[in-house]
Amino acid sequence: MQHDFDRIHCPHCRKMYRMSDLVYLDENYTIVHQKCYSPYVIFMVIDRGTYREILDRHESFHELIPKKGTI
Numbered sequence: 001m002q003h004d005f006d007r008i009h010c011p012h013c014r015k016m017y018r019m020s021d022l023v024y025l026d027e028n029y030t031i032v033h034q035k036c037y038s039p040y041v042i043f044m045v046i047d048r049g050t051y052r053e054i055l056d057r058h059e060s061f062h063e064l065i066p067k068k069g070t071i
């Protein structure tokens, strides 16, 4: 059961992230597609990269990384 849905959907376009999507991470730890970025829908950007890179770099997202052998 996924209990933290907001982290795997873009709050702007509502699509689920793919591991290769280019995203920004803001200071509230919200992930937003780089193509969806707007100063009005995101706070200060603290990191950027692919969705997979952001998950890897930030420990609070490690629960969202697929376990080995599930993808």
Ligand SMILES: [Zn+2]
Pocket: 010, 011, 012, 013, 014, 015, 032, 033, 035, 036
């Ligand atoms: Zn989006």
